[in-house]
Amino acid sequence: MSPALPDHVLRELGRTEGDADSLGLLVRDQDTRRLVLLRALLDAAGGAPATVLPPRRLSRLRQDWALLEAADRADRTAARAVLLYPLAGPWAQRCLRGLTAPGATAGLTSDLDHLSALAAAAAIRAGLAFSVRLTAPGGGLLPLPTLGALQTDPGPVDIAFDGDRLTLRPGRPAAATVSVHTQPDGTTSSPDPRWLPVLSLAAVLPGARPVPLDDLDPHRTSGSGLERHGLSGATNIDDAERKAWTRSWSGVEPLLRIGGEHRLTEAAVLLRCLVPLGPPPGSGPTGQGAAHCSGTRREAFGAVLSSKPATPAYFASTLVHELQHTKLAALSALVRLHHEDAVPRHFAPWRSDPRPFDGLLQGAYSHIALADYWQRFARGAERVTHRDLAWAEHARCREQVGAVLPVLAGSGALTHEGRVLVNEMIALYHRLADWPPPTGHLARAAAYVSTARVIWQQRNGSRRA
Template identity: 75%
Template sequence: MSPAVRLPERLLRELGRTEGGDEALALLVRDQHTRRLVLLRALLDAAAAAPAAVCPPRLLDRLHRDWALLEAAERADRTAVRTVLLYPLAGPWAQRCLHGLTAGEPVPELRADLDHFSALAAAAAIRAGLPFTGRLTAHDGLLVLPALGALRTRPGPPVPVDAALAGGWLTLRQEYAEPVIVRTRDGGARSDDPRWLPVFTLPPLRPGAAPVPLDDLDPYRTAGSGLERHGLSAVTSLDDSERKAWARSWSGVEPLLRVGGPHRLAEAAALLHCVVPLSAPPGSPPTGEGAAHCSGTRREAFGAVLSSQPATAAFFASTLVHELQHTKLAALAALTPLHHEDAAARHFAPWRSDPRPFDGLFQGAYSHLALADYWQRFALGAQRLAHRDLAWAEHARCREQVGAVLPVLAGSGALTSEGRVVVNEMIAVYHRLGDSPPPAGQRARAAAYVRTARVIWRQRNGT
C-alpha cells in the first residue's frame, strides 16, 4: 500500500480532538478508497499468478470478463461504479479472495468468493445503466448483488442464474423457474416478485448525502470478523416490522447527532455507508427495548457499522459517534503510523474485562473520549430531567474511563510524532471536559465503577 503521508499538523490536531473538518475527513476517505482500488487490482494480479490448481484457466477467463465489464461500466458512469467497488462490504470479500488466491493451495470457499466477483461486476453495470448479459451463480439459496438486493433461489448446490439488463429492467433466469423481473432506477432495484429481496435503505443524514443501506443480505458482512471473540452477537435477517423499528430510531438520529456538534453529523455523513444489523445480545428482553446492546466496526470494511438495534434514537446516535471514531482513527493510522508499540495484550481498559494491546487501548480511549464529549453536550442541552441524568451518567463514566488510561498512552515512548500530537490533543479535550462537570453523585459513581473494574480485572487476569 501507499507509504506514510505527512499530514498537516492542523488536521492532526482536529482529528486528535475527535473532530475533523471536511478537508481531514476527505483525506481519510480518499486514502481508504485508493487502498480499496489497489486491493481489487491486486486480486486480479494474484489470480493471474496463481497455480492452475488454485485458479483454473476457465475461472481466470471469467475474472477477466468480469473486469472488462467493470471497466465498461466505469466508462459509462464512473461514480455509480465506484459506489459498488467502494461499498464497505466489498472489502472483506476482496481480502478473502486475495488470501485464497495466495494461499498456495486450494481453499474450499475460493470458488464461491470468485463467483461473487461476477455479481459485483453485474451490480456495477446495473448501477451504471450499462446493458449486459452474463451468467451468475447463487450459493446457499441466494444470489446477492452488492448494495442492490438478492435473488432467492432453490437451496442446495450452486445455482446458475442468467442475468440480462436492458432498458432499466433486469431479468434473472434460473432453470425450471419463471424469470424474475427487477426494475432498476435511481440506484435501486425493486420487483413485485417475492423472490427478489431488495436491500433496505435508511434516508440520507443530510441533503446531498446518499441513503444508508441497512444490509442484512450481503454474504460478506461478517465473514472472518470473529464476532464472538469481540463480544458481538450474530448477524440477523430483518422482517418488515424490524425494518420499520430501525427506521423509526434512525428518524431521530440526525437531530441528536447535531446535539453533539456539527462535526458529529459531518463525520457520519462522510464516513457511514452501511449499517449491518446484528441480533440482540444476551440479556435483551423479547421486545428489544432494553439497554443491552452491542456494536463494532471492521478495518477492512471501511464505512460499515455493525450494530444490534439501539433502544432509542439517542443511543443510536451515540453508537455512531462511538463506532465512527474507530473508523476515523483506523483510517488515520493507515495513512500515517501513530505508534510502534507491540501487539501484546497487557493493558487495563475499563471498558473491557480482558487485557488489551496498546493499539486497542488507543482506539478505546479515542472513542470513549468522543462519547464523553457527546454526552456532555447532550446533558447541557437537555430539557427533561431524566434525559439530563442519563446523559450526565454516560458522560461521567466515559470520561472517568478515559482518564484511567490516558497516562499509559501519554507515557509511551513508542508514539510517533503524529501519535504524540493526537494524544496531546486528546489530553487537552479530557481537561476541557472538566470545565463543565457532572453532578457530584454522578462523578462519584463513575469513579467507583472504574475502581471496581480495575479490581475485578486484576483478579481475573492475575496482575
C-alpha cells in the same frame, strides 16, 4: 509531520472532530487502498497455478473484470459505489488469501463467483446494458451487492439489464422471470416477493448518500470473529424490524446535531452502510432492552455493525462510538502513530481482558468522543430524565478515559503524529471538566472504574493495570 496529513488536520482528529475536507483525506486514502487490493487480486489470479485457478475459471474472472471496467468507464461514481462498498473489502481479502496463501483455497471458487455479482451490480448502477449468467450459491440467495438479492434455488440465473429494468430468470424449469425496477441511487423494487431489496435509510445531510441497512450481503460478517469480540451474529430482519430500524434512524439526525456539526459531518462522510446484528445476550428475547452491541472492521471501511438500538439516542451514540474507530483506523493506516508492541497487557475499564497499546488508544479515542457527545447532550436536553441519563454516560466515559490517559501519554513509543493526537485528546479531556455533571455522577463513575480495576486485577493477575 507527514506530508499526507497537514498539522491542523491531525489536531482536528485528535479532538475527535474533522470537517469534510479533513475526513476526505482519510476516505481517499482508504478508497485508493481498496482499488490497489482489487488490482492485486486480479494480478494474483493471473499468476495462480492451474491447480488453484483452472483456465476456465480464470477466463470467467477476466470477463467479470472487463464488465467492471466498462461500468467504470460508463459512470465511475456509480460503479465505484459497488467497488468501494465496505463489504467488498472482506471478500477481496479472502480471495487474495485463497489465491496466494498455501492451504487457503477452501471456498475459493464460490468466493470468486461473487466477482460476477459485483460486476453485474456495478454495471446496473452505472446504467450499462448487459446480459450474463450467474450461479446462485447454496443458501437460497443470489446477491447483487448494494442492490438486493434473489431468493432462488442453487444453480444458474440469467440476468439482463437494459439500462432501466433488471430481469432475472432462474434456470430451473417453469421458473418465472423476476422483474426489478432500479434507481440511480441503488434503490430497487419489485412486485415479485422473490426479490429482496437492500433497505436504504435516508441520508443524514442533504447531498449525502443514503445509508444501506444491509442484511443480505454474504460477506457482511465473514471472517470477522464476532464472538471473540463479544458481538452477536449477523441477522436477517423482517418487515417489522425494518420499520423499527427506520423509525429509530429518523430520530438520529437531530440527536447527532446536539453533539456538534462535526458529528453529522463524520456520519455523512464516513458511514457507508449499517449491518444489523442479532440482539446481544441480556437484552431480552425481543432485543428491546437498552443493552446492545456494535463494532467495525478495518477491512470494511465505512461499515458499522450493530444490534438494533433501543432508542434513537443510543443509535446516535453508537454511531459516534463506532465512527471514531473507523476514523482512527483510517488515520493509523495513513500515518504511524506509535511503535508499541501488540502484547495485550493494559487495563481498560471498558473491557475485562488485557488490551494491547493500540487497542487502548482505540478505546480511549472512542470513549472520549462519547464523553464529549453525552456532555453536549446533557447540556441541551430538556427532560430531566434525559439529562440525568446523559450526565451518567458522560461521567462514566470521562472517568474511563482518565484511567488510561497516563499510559498513553507516558509511552515513549509514540511517533510525532501520535504525540500530537494524544495531546489533543488530553486537552479535550481537561476541557470537559469545565462543565461538571451534577453532584453524585462523578463519584458513581469513579467507583465504577475502581471496581472494574479490582476485578480486572483479580482476573488477570500481575499483568499491567
